Structure formats: C-alpha cells, structure tokens
Amino acid sequence: MFASQATSHTQTDSNTYTPFVLDHINTCIDNVTTVKHVKHFPNQKPWMNSEVRLLMKARDAAFKFGDTEDYSRARVNLKRGIRKAKQAHKLRIEDHFHNNSDPRRMGKGIQTITDHKPSIQSLPTSNAFLPDELNHFFARFDKGVIHHTRNADPSTAVHPISLSTTEVHSALSRVDPRKSAGADGIPGRVLRACADQLAQVFTDIFNLSLAQATVPICLKTTTIKPVPKHSPAECLNDFRPIALTPIVMKCFEKLVLSHLIACLPPTLDRHQFAYCLNRSTEDAISTAIHLALTHLDNNNTYIRLLFIDFSSAFNTVVTSKLTAKLSDLGICTSICNWIMDFLTNRLQSVRLGNHLSSTQGCVLSPLLYSLFTHDCVLRHNSNIFIKYADDTTVVGRISNNDESAYREEIQSLSAWCSMNNLTLNATKTKELIVDFGKSNSSRHSPIYINWSEVERVSSFKFLGVHISENLSWHLNTSTLVRKAHQCLYFLRRLKKVHLSPPRSCTTFTAA
Numbered sequence: 001m002f003a004s005q006a007t008s009h010t011q012t013d014s015n016t017y018t019p020f021v022l023d024h025i026n027t028c029i030d031n032v033t034t035v036k037h038v039k040h041f042p043n044q045k046p047w048m049n050s051e052v053r054l055l056m057k058a059r060d061a062a063f064k065f066g067d068t069e070d071y072s073r074a075r076v077n078l079k080r081g082i083r084k085a086k087q088a089h090k091l092r093i094e095d096h097f098h099n100n101s102d103p104r105r106m107g108k109g110i111q112t113i114t115d116h117k118p119s120i121q122s123l124p125t126s127n128a129f130l131p132d133e134l135n136h137f138f139a140r141f142d143k144g145v146i147h148h149t150r151n152a153d154p155s156t157a158v159h160p161i162s163l164s165t166t167e168v169h170s171a172l173s174r175v176d177p178r179k180s181a182g183a184d185g186i187p188g189r190v191l192r193a194c195a196d197q198l199a200q201v202f203t204d205i206f207n208l209s210l211a212q213a214t215v216p217i218c219l220k221t222t223t224i225k226p227v228p229k230h231s232p233a234e235c236l237n238d239f240r241p242i243a244l245t246p247i248v249m250k251c252f253e254k255l256v257l258s259h260l261i262a263c264l265p266p267t268l269d270r271h272q273f274a275y276c277l278n279r280s281t282e283d284a285i286s287t288a289i290h291l292a293l294t295h296l297d298n299n300n301t302y303i304r305l306l307f308i309d310f311s312s313a314f315n316t317v318v319t320s321k322l323t324a325k326l327s328d329l330g331i332c333t334s335i336c337n338w339i340m341d342f343l344t345n346r347l348q349s350v351r352l353g354n355h356l357s358s359t360q361g362c363v364l365s366p367l368l369y370s371l372f373t374h375d376c377v378l379r380h381n382s383n384i385f386i387k388y389a390d391d392t393t394v395v396g397r398i399s400n401n402d403e404s405a406y407r408e409e410i411q412s413l414s415a416w417c418s419m420n421n422l423t424l425n426a427t428k429t430k431e432l433i434v435d436f437g438k439s440n441s442s443r444h445s446p447i448y449i450n451w452s453e454v455e456r457v458s459s460f461k462f463l464g465v466h467i468s469e470n471l472s473w474h475l476n477t478s479t480l481v482r483k484a485h486q487c488l489y490f491l492r493r494l495k496k497v498h499l500s501p502p503r504s505c506t507t508f509t510a511a
Helices: 014-032 050-065 068-096 103-113 130-138 165-173 188-193 195-212 247-262 281-296 319-328 333-343 366-372 404-419 474-496 501-510
Strands: 221-228 239-244 301-308 347-352 383-388 391-399 430-434 459-462 465-468
Touching: 014 195, 050 068, 165 188, 165 195, 165 247, 188 195, 188 247, 195 247, 195 333, 247 333, 247 366, 281 301, 281 383, 281 391, 281 465, 301 404, 301 459, 319 333, 319 366, 383 404, 391 404, 430 459, 465 474, 474 501
Parallel strands: 221 347
Antiparallel strands: 221 239, 301 391, 301 430, 383 391, 459 465
C-alpha cells in the first residue's frame, strides 16, 4: 500500500515511502492512545493511594463539622488504611526483587526504599534564543566541511547488504520501551509490541535504503536535549548534547553495523579494546598495568602514562576521510556510500522546555570513530597505545632517562590528529609518572601539546579504575569501600521495611 504511493516510473523513493509509513503509525497511535495527566508532588509518600486519600478527606470533613464520634472513627479507619497501603507497597517492593534477571527493576526498588532523589538540574527555559545558540554551538564542527561525492567505482561494486525479516523482527522486539522517542514521535513500546506487524514493512524500507545507498531524511533528523554538565551552567560549553534519534533508525544502524563488523578482520587494530570480540575495559586496564610492572622490573626505568582527551572527538571526524579509510579496509562501495549519506546532510534541532530551535548538524557513531583511528599507529616499539573508543592512553617505557622516543611519539600523534581533523585538548589531558627511583621528584620535565603544558597528576581514573603514581591500590580500594558502605546502608533500609532475608541477600549481591 505504501510502496505503491511512493513509486514513480517503477522506482520507489525511500524519502517518500518512509514518511508514509511513519505518518500512518503515528495516526494509529493517536487513534488508540488515551492521554492521562497525573499530578505527583515531591513530598508525596510512595505508599499513598486513592483509598488513603478518600479516608483523609473523610477525617478532615469530620473534623470540620466538629463531630467527635465520626472524627474518632475516621482516624481509626485512616490508620487502618495507611497500614494496609504500606503493606501493599511492601509487597510491590518485594516484587521488584522477585526477578533476579532484571537489575533495572531491582535498582528502581532500591531507590524507592532509600528515598533516593536524583539531583534536578534546572535549565534556563525563559531564554527563547538559547536553543538556537546551543544548536549553532553543537553543530559548529560541521560548518565549512566539504562533503565529497559518492564513490562510483564499478570495480569495487558488489551486491548491497540484504536484511531479512527475521533480523528486523529481532531488532524491533529487543527495543527498550523506556527509551525516549526521536523526532518521528514513535515510542519504543509501540515498535516492540507491534514487531510482528511492522517487521515486513521496515524490512522493505531498510533494504530499499541499502540498495539506493541513501538514508531517508526523516530517519536522520535528530532532537538534541541539552543537559548541564554542572549547575549552574555558565556558558554553552557547559551543556552536554543528548541526541534523541528515531528508534527505528537505531535498529537499522545496529543491523548495518553488525554486518560491517563481520566484514572487518579480527586483528584490525591490536591496540583497540572497544567493539572487539573477547575484549573489554578490564583487558585494557590489565594490559596497561602489566606493561608498566614488567618494564619497572628492569634497572633505571620508569613509566610515563599520557591520558589523552579529544575535543568533541565524534563530531570532528571528516566523513570523506572516514569512507576512504573504510574503502581501504575492503568495505564494499555501496556500504561506504550508505555511510557517507548517513553521516551527511543530517538535521538536528535543540529542544529546551517549550522552545525548539531550527534544524541543522550531525552526530557520529563511536564504532565508526574507532575504525577512523585504526591507522593511528606507533612509531617506536618502546611505546604502547591503549585505545578504548575515544579514550586513548600512551604508555611510554623510559630507560636510562632517554625520553626522545616518548616525546617523538607524542609529536607524531599530534601531527596525525591535525591531519585527521582531531583536536587534542591539552587542558583535560593528564600525565601520570611512575618512577620508583631515588630522585624522582624534580628530574622529569613536563610534556607540551600545542604549546600548552600537560598537567601532571598523582592519580587518574582510567576506565573506571583509579591508578596511582606508586601503583598502589589504596585509592581504588577506598573507593570500593565507600561503595560497600552504600550496600550496607541499603541493607539497613531493607531491614527497616521488613524485606525478607532472601530478597535482601539478592540485593546485596547485585550491588
């Protein structure tokens, strides 16, 4: 039905076909959905229900009319109703811990019991010009970038990826219903509940997009929700952009990227620990510490760890250079063209309260960024790169006070970043020196990046683990002890609400 309306001269246009489908889904949602507004006050007790409210009104009415007997009876009924409501609330809380395979539900139960209230960061919604200012700021990296034409080399042309209905159905059925809808307005719970009915039509849309190497504009439109990094936000850089893309496009992207990963060699970048099979943050941390300890076993040696920070790494990748690198890796032309179309001519708007900015800009994928940096290789064997997506660490193994290889490595990395449009943030880049020598306090000269001195720190949180300059675990252990105290606090609160011991044990183990 939709394809026939979007077909012209026996060719279906994905930019016409897709909006027809999305509009029809939204129409069906509007026809069957009932909107209900419920007031919830900050000081409202979690066990409060409609029955208790009616009993409170009856008590207040008896007090107002001065009927002592009715007032006494109403108070007794209210106390009985409150006990009943608390008991029902207790059973609901225990139900949160009944299914051990759902940690999110367990965490929500813990927050309810401990009266956890997340910090509310206020946004200046009164400024109607702020959304446009933020939108121009978030899209500043895409200005002035020249997007090259698509590759049409017939020698590398192969059949495009073809997705099956089973794959699409599996992706739709795994959608998290709690995820916010994107600019298309289709919530995740609809896609998940109606996966059987929508799988075929979205399979047609996805395969049409891959065959034409174009992504429908409506699926590339993004709504940006700014979140303050700290309160109060003093400048535009104090806001973190949270992109709300259409959930359908997220499913589509995951399917394409799974095929893309299958085309890549397993030993593409041995220094990259993200998005690699059988690799994780623990492997990256273990590798860095093992290299340091092994080198320090030798005489007259020390380690310099440079934790590099990039300024908006995902947003500064040049699309034409990315697709050229993907082509060099053997990725077929049709997929390279599809990725180029996916990353270019994107529309984004910033929503702040009731104000909405104009649309522009783009947002890039962390996986594509990892592929973009695969050719950032070492020049000296005495140094090691530890990469985890955009987190890059240079491990310099220094012997006999000769730091020439380490400093040349940093200069080479800085030059590579300049050639690939990446910006090293010297202010947030930190260096940690591990030196067990006798005169290790003043003999180490600082590192400079773009004429800015890199700050030397005594400890750094590396991929979630605190590493100290003496390689002791005291700081990291203290952090874990604080978390253990939090677990004990949870147990005390669980005991206070008379949660059964098996449920309390499950909570402690999960925490």
